[in-house]
Amino acid sequence: MSTQATKDQSQARSHFDRGVQLGFILLLLGLWYAVTAFGYVSKLLLPSPQSVVQELSGLLTKSDFWFDVWITLTSIIQAYGLAVVAGVVLGSLIGQSKFAYDVFQPIFAGAFAIPLIIIYPMILYLAGIGPLSKILFGAIYGFLPVALAAMSAFANVPAKWRRYAATLTTNQWLVTRRVLIPAAIPELLSGLRISYVVTFASVIAGEMIAAFAGLGRVISYNAEVLEPARMYAAIMVVIAFAALVNSLMSRLQPRSERA
């Protein structure tokens, strides 16, 4: 009875919170409309919401734009796939031994602190201006957080559990599958999530700096030719895509681990 009441109360409160959040976003949209409608801001800086929506529907019906989306999507998928496979394999191998962990962890952590965008021009030179350079760059940048998370996830499996498993079986594969991997998954998932964000941003950044196609190119091109409405429309598409994948990924994490 009393638990039901608290449940109702907390539900009502979360509805209220959602309402305030929605109101806040509507307020921002209203502000955007008002500021542009009364001409407080230059159209070059902030085009009106109507013009952005118009450009958005224009973009979405053009096959050129879908080609750009396709290039960016396939680049991200390939880069992320490379990063995850390499990161999980190397990280889990290093994480097996405390000594290897102590040796390699600071090296990888130090490398991740370097803004790797400074080597992008070189990758561009080696791999050409096509999608390959973005894939390589995204994969290198996304590899580090996966490897770091994987090595610390495997290194942090309590020694007690390993010993307990060893008393039950000598089958190392069984121990890995039933004990080590399940124990490592929560920490690994957060690394996979960071890696996705980093890979996504790297691919888009690469396309913005130098590319013939891709969503990043659409944004930077329209900024250069002063078509702010179209630029904002392309930004909206990227943001919508990022938010979609982000919410899908947070669904993968167990409830207690969610941010």
Add this chain to the structure above:
Amino acid sequence: MTYPQKVWACRLLVCAALIGALEAGAHMIGAASDLLPPPSVVVADLPALLADPKVELAIFTLIKQLLIAFACSILFGALLGYGVAAWQRIERITLPIVLLVYSIPQITVLPVFVLCFGLGSGSKIAFGISHGIFPIALGVISGIQKSRANPIYLRWADSLGASRSQKLTAILLPQAVGSVCTGVRLSMATTLLGVLLADLYVSDNGVGYFIKFYTDTQQGPRLFGLVVILAMAAVIINSAVGRFERYAGRWML
């Protein structure tokens, strides 16, 4: 040899092996080594690179922009984090909005920053702040959440008759300090990334301009010299902030 010495020895060995592999690889490529020079050539060219007053100016400008952006990130990030998390009612409403904004790949709005703040230092500093502010804010938020999660310490302090300031310095801050310091360290790396991204995108006489210039003119030794300097600076700054994090950690509850 003690264990830490062994770890350090192996770590140096791994780094030496990597550099050796680069050296050997560059010599094997041979003719194309203009763009992929061996590390020895890069190091030999460093003094000449640093003697170029324009490069020197670019590096100093970058450091200045980085420090300004980092200071602003700490200030605004702490204010934002405190404003979001100080009251639980407000936190429940605003935190999802902050996380939503944080999940946007910020590189997409870089052209907007350039349009707003111009081609000079302004857009680089602003873009650095936009990258650096969130780790700090989230660190402060999770610090406040942690100190709120253990009310038992506060009740314990109350039972001993602690004053408000005593509770703040002995109970609340020590519980928050770990997450805040992690936020500061992450923020340093992201601020540097933000400043460099803007620098590469706009490239007017900054470090980004020289990176592009040396690539375009195939001056491999110069390009790698600059990359090595920046990478070393990033690693040194990161380990310095990491050391500060461990030092502050002793204060942790």
